Amino acid sequence: MPFTIATWNINSVRLxxxxxxxxxxxxxPDVLCLQxxxxxxxxxPHAAFHALGYDHVAIHGQKGYHGVATxxxxxxxxxxxxDFCAIGDARHLSVRLDAGERRIRIHNLYVPAGxxxxxxxxxxxxxxxxxxxxxxxxxxxxxxxxxxxxxVGDLNIAPLEADVWSHKQLLKIVSHTxxxxxxxxxxxxxxxxSDLMRHHIPEPAKLYTWWSYRAKDWDxxxxxxxxxxxxxxxxxxxxxxxxxxxxxxxxxERPSDHVPVIARFAF
DNA sequence: ATGGTTGTGTGACAA
Numbered sequence: 001m002p003f004t005i006a007t008w009n010i011n012s013v014r015l016x017x018x019x020x021x022x023x024x025x026x027x028x029p030d031v032l033c034l035q036x037x038x039x040x041x042x043x044x045p046h047a048a049f050h051a052l053g054y055d056h057v058a059i060h061g062q063k064g065y066h067g068v069a070t071x072x073x074x075x076x077x078x079x080x081x082x083d084f085c086a087i088g089d090a091r092h093l094s095v096r097l098d099a100g101e102r103r104i105r106i107h108n109l110y111v112p113a114g115x116x117x118x119x120x121x122x123x124x125x126x127x128x129x130x131x132x133x134x135x136x137x138x139x140x141x142x143x144x145x146x147x148x149x150x151x152v153g154d155l156n157i158a159p160l161e162a163d164v165w166s167h168k169q170l171l172k173i174v175s176h177t178x179x180x181x182x183x184x185x186x187x188x189x190x191x192x193x194s195d196l197m198r199h200h201i202p203e204p205a206k207l208y209t210w211w212s213y214r215a216k217d218w219d220x221x222x223x224x225x226x227x228x229x230x231x232x233x234x235x236x237x238x239x240x241x242x243x244x245x246x247x248x249x250x251x252x253e254r255p256s257d258h259v260p261v262i263a264r265f266a267f
Numbered sequence: 268a269t270g271g272t273t274g275t276g277t278g279a280c281a282a
Contacts, residue, residue: 011273011274011282012273012274012275015273015274015275036274036282038274038275063275063276064274064275064276064280064281065274065275065280065281065282066281112282113281113282114282115281115282116282125281156282212271212272212282213271213272213273213282214270214271214272214273215271215272216271254273256273257272257273257282
């Protein structure tokens with residue numbers, strides 16, 4: 001039974017419940033990590049997930065904004081909701097589960113977008129994003145003895161040149177500025193993480209997970225960015241079998257502006 | 268340089 005995990009910024013789980021259900025039926029991941037659920041905890045559509053065999057659901061929601069959910073066929077324990085930057089935003093959720101011979105800590109993250117102006121001195125949202133990234137430096141791939149780790153989510157940063165449609169044109173655009181891309185590189189290196197998407201699909205291949213709603217024809221223009229990520233502890237690299245970026249989902253009925261990313265492992 | 272779209276919840280704000 002190979003282990004499969006998916007991540008998807010859904011931009012309202014209630015509005016897009018039909019396409020989430022279709023996705024689960026078709027791709028059948030063991031775990032689905034959602035971001036931007038935009039759903040208060042008491043209104044979360046638990047029953048829809050239980051009906052599809054996802055009996056184990058952890059949520060960290062708030063009214064209107066943000067919100068993450070981890071939906072699993074397998075039982076998990078030790079649910080943690082970390083309050084990054086201590087401002088009460090629902091942006092993190094982690095669980096621990098068994099897969100094969102492994103115990104795995106799964107972090108589900110929604111990093112602040114950071115606003116439009118890439119200057120922390122005049123834009124508090126960008127300051128918040130950089131502070132969040134700074135706090136992420138404490139996240140270790142080997143944080144618990146005998147526990148592997150997977151970190152997924154909408155990290156709102158496209159770290160590599162091949163992660164954006166134009167490196168030069170986006171250097172001053174929030175999500176691809178040097179302070180962000182270098183910050184993310186530092187988080188990966190210091191934390192002992194491996195960028196599993198790029199392990200499977202190395203540069204210089206272009207790789208995007210998000211296309212703006214504002215483009216007239218997102219598919220033809222193809223001005224995408226890789227904002228969604230799957231990282232793993234080093235021991236998982238040898239067992240990674242496949243990464244799939246579901247580009248077609250951007251063309252589904254009433255789509256999210258992000259598409260699902262799926263990782264499949266040998267265990 | 269500007270403006271372009273979507274979602275929440277009915278306002279202004281976030282992305």
